[in-house]
Amino acid sequence: MALNTKILSQAATEARGLAMDAVQAAASGHLGLPLGAAEVGAVLFGYALSYLPEDPRWINRDRLILSAGHGSMFLYGWLHLAGYDVPLDQIKQFRQLHSITPGHPEFGETPGVECTTGPLGQGVGNAVGMAVAGKMAEARFNTKGHTIFDHKVICIPGDGCLQEGVAAEAAAFAGHQKLDNLILIYDSNDVTLDAMAKLTQSEDTAERFRAYGFDVHVVNGHDMEAVLATYEAAKHATTGKPQFIISRTIIGKGIPEVAGTNKAHGEAGVKFVDADRKALGLPDQKFYVSKEVYDYFAEHRAILKKRYLEWQETYNAWKQANPELAAVLESGIKREVPKDLLSRIPVFPQDSKIATRKAGSEVLQPLAEAVPMLIGGSADLYGSTLNYIQSDKDFNSENRAGRNIRFGIREHGMCAILNGIAYEGIFRPSGATFLVFADYCRPSIRLASLAKLPVIYIFTHDSVGVGEDGPTHQPVETVSGLRVIPNLDVIRPADPEETAGAFVAALSRTDGPTLLALTRQTLPILNDIPVQTRREGVSKGAYIARKETGALDIIILATGSELQHALNAAKQLGNGVRVVSVPCTERFLRQDQEYRDEVLPPVCRKRVAIEAGVTNLWYQFVGLDGKVIGIDRFGLSAPGGKVMVELGITAERVAEEVRR
Numbered sequence: 001m002a003l004n005t006k007i008l009s010q011a012a013t014e015a016r017g018l019a020m021d022a023v024q025a026a027a028s029g030h031l032g033l034p035l036g037a038a039e040v041g042a043v044l045f046g047y048a049l050s051y052l053p054e055d056p057r058w059i060n061r062d063r064l065i066l067s068a069g070h071g072s073m074f075l076y077g078w079l080h081l082a083g084y085d086v087p088l089d090q091i092k093q094f095r096q097l098h099s100i101t102p103g104h105p106e107f108g109e110t111p112g113v114e115c116t117t118g119p120l121g122q123g124v125g126n127a128v129g130m131a132v133a134g135k136m137a138e139a140r141f142n143t144k145g146h147t148i149f150d151h152k153v154i155c156i157p158g159d160g161c162l163q164e165g166v167a168a169e170a171a172a173f174a175g176h177q178k179l180d181n182l183i184l185i186y187d188s189n190d191v192t193l194d195a196m197a198k199l200t201q202s203e204d205t206a207e208r209f210r211a212y213g214f215d216v217h218v219v220n221g222h223d224m225e226a227v228l229a230t231y232e233a234a235k236h237a238t239t240g241k242p243q244f245i246i247s248r249t250i251i252g253k254g255i256p257e258v259a260g261t262n263k264a265h266g267e268a269g270v271k272f273v274d275a276d277r278k279a280l281g282l283p284d285q286k287f288y289v290s291k292e293v294y295d296y297f298a299e300h301r302a303i304l305k306k307r308y309l310e311w312q313e314t315y316n317a318w319k320q321a322n323p324e325l326a327a328v329l330e331s332g333i334k335r336e337v338p339k340d341l342l343s344r345i346p347v348f349p350q351d352s353k354i355a356t357r358k359a360g361s362e363v364l365q366p367l368a369e370a371v372p373m374l375i376g377g378s379a380d381l382y383g384s385t386l387n388y389i390q391s392d393k394d395f396n397s398e399n400r401a402g403r404n405i406r407f408g409i410r411e412h413g414m415c416a417i418l419n420g421i422a423y424e425g426i427f428r429p430s431g432a433t434f435l436v437f438a439d440y441c442r443p444s445i446r447l448a449s450l451a452k453l454p455v456i457y458i459f460t461h462d463s464v465g466v467g468e469d470g471p472t473h474q475p476v477e478t479v480s481g482l483r484v485i486p487n488l489d490v491i492r493p494a495d496p497e498e499t500a501g502a503f504v505a506a507l508s509r510t511d512g513p514t515l516l517a518l519t520r521q522t523l524p525i526l527n528d529i530p531v532q533t534r535r536e537g538v539s540k541g542a543y544i545a546r547k548e549t550g551a552l553d554i555i556i557l558a559t560g561s562e563l564q565h566a567l568n569a570a571k572q573l574g575n576g577v578r579v580v581s582v583p584c585t586e587r588f589l590r591q592d593q594e595y596r597d598e599v600l601p602p603v604c605r606k607r608v609a610i611e612a613g614v615t616n617l618w619y620q621f622v623g624l625d626g627k628v629i630g631i632d633r634f635g636l637s638a639p640g641g642k643v644m645v646e647l648g649i650t651a652e653r654v655a656e657e658v659r660r
């Protein structure tokens with residue numbers, strides 16, 4: 001079937017109208033991209049993409065990610081026209097309270113929105129993650145007889161996305177990994193927010209992406225036939241490379257007073273909209289969509305439905321022929337994990353003396369066997385983070401089924417890619433680096449938290465206990481800095497058994513990410529606390545590690561490697577002392593009041609907390625009468641044990657503060 005440019009031009013005009021009217025009604029938003037990329041939207045949604053609005057999470061749909069999330073009305077307009085459950089009423093409610101058309105696209109809020117985007121560049125990383133997941137899915141689930149995965153991942157970045165470092169990291173990774181299921185359509189309009197792009201960029205973007213290992217195409221983004229031809233060439237390329245289409249567009253096309261300038265970017269064009277709508281041939285009626293355009297998309301949906309049903313037949317045949325594989329896939333999509341995960345992890349020997357990163361490595365192996373969708377990666381630090389899934393190999397262009405991803409020294413890219421894998425919805429991604437480099441990951445961790453993605457971060461070298469590498473590598477504010485991100489669980493286990501509990505808690509969580517903060521240095525195993533108490537206590541965030549004998553006089557709270565000091569101090573101090581282990585403050589705060597009061601009885605106000613990090617957050621648990629032992633300064637370059645003593649992180653100090 002040929003491209004119906006007549007009706008699709010009309011659709012592009014009406015999509016422009018929707019963006020103009022929505023931004024005008026909201027008196028806020030961005031007109032530039034929705035107007036400039038209207039023809040690209042028409043070709044993609046009106047012809048080129050495989051999708052089905054009635055099943056927006058269809059596993060073999062093409063994924064379209066709008067990385068330039070400020071142009072959200074591009075997505076909402078086309079999703080509406082395409083027939084997703086994004087009614088015109090919601091377009092009219094653009095950027096209003098409780099609408100499904102928020103300022104920037106938010107995953108889970110709007111059917112057809114694949115990723116939460118807006119922080120520029122993230123979408124490129126997410127798309128690369130989806131391409132990784134797509135390749136893995138092809139390798140692990142397609143069979144000789146049946147192809148159930150063969151979709152593409154299409155991402156629209158603008159100049160801003162490509163200026164951001166995260167996109168560079170992700171693109172370099174995509175080129176190296178030969179992710180030929182990835183198509184970037186760069187909306188190249190020479191304009192950014194403040195000014196013309198030439199004020200801030202003079203690189204040759206085509207050469208840059210060629211150097212990364214992409215095939216590069218250039219097209220006039222307003223010529224629909226050419227856009228389609230270029231898209232098809234990219235889609236069917238046999239070079240084994242990811243594809244980069246430079247789509248040259250005029251920002252704000254349709255509002256001549258601002259088009260082609262940075263004024264087109266935001267809502268400055270709004271005052272010209274009424275006159276310019278007329279010039280485009282739109283009627284006075286706002287939020288207008290013609291019957292012809294609706295009819296075209298209804299017909300197009302019938303074609304898409306036919307393809308979908310054909311795929312469904314293939315899927316059913318595949319499922320019948322491969323019931324075990326199908327069970328793995330379907331349980332992965334439901335994010336199920338076996339209920340008995342904890343018992344699959346052997347109990348650590350009573351005399352073990354290992355770092356929690358090493359314990360993590362040992363815990364990971366049986367979990368990887370129990371959860372086949374669990375995959376991992378490291379930012380060139382496997383030798384230190386120890387999170388390699390030993391029963392499997394590397395993911396690379398020769399082995400797409402490999403469960404270990406070598407991200408290179410690209411923490412930010414890694415975390416955006418992990419988000420993409422999680423958005424894709426089949427695999428359970430985890431990734432590793434040194435905890436102090438969480439700052440290099442933070443924008444992506446924040447988005448994982450916002451988008452409720454169950455990503456697992458296995459971050460090691462969690463305190464000044466790192467030692468000789470010194471303050472550049474010693475987190476002090478990092479753990480607390482992460483704890484303030486809403487919906488992120490930060491777990492800092494105290495010994496190998498708490499580490500087992502931490503990994504299981506992370507894997508069992510489906511509505512948000514979990515960060516595991518593990519030690520570099522060896523820790524004593526805390527045999528005084530029963531194994532089950534340590535393992536299961538983690539899931540509640542805090543638990544009584546040592547109960548007082550007799551009347552409760554004082555509570556010592558501790559986390560991670562400092563729990564040993566709390567327990568040792570309690571031994572010296574005698575009867576009335578309770579020790580509470582707090583591996584995860586967020587989980588503890590989610591427990592009901594009864595449990596929280598049981599662990600920290602409100603009547604007991606004599607409390608001391610210890611953590612080898614900044615003290616601020618602990619005051620919520622010790623109160624005004626309490627005392628926090630911590631490190632409110634940067635660390636020191638020296639052996640870790642010596643640094644801990646120098647900075648007062650010892651049992652003696654705890655005992656001293658308690659006595660005081």
Ligand SMILES: Cc1ncc(C[n+]2csc(CCOP(=O)(O)OP(=O)(O)O)c2C)c(N)n1
Nearest residue numbers: 032070118119120158159160161191192193
């Ligand atoms: C990380 C980040 N920094 C800054 C912004 C604010 N911002 C939104 S759009 C924009 C300019 C984007 O330019 P471009 O990608 O060319 O988009 P266009 O002008 O074509 O709409 C900026 C700076 C942002 N959304 N994210």
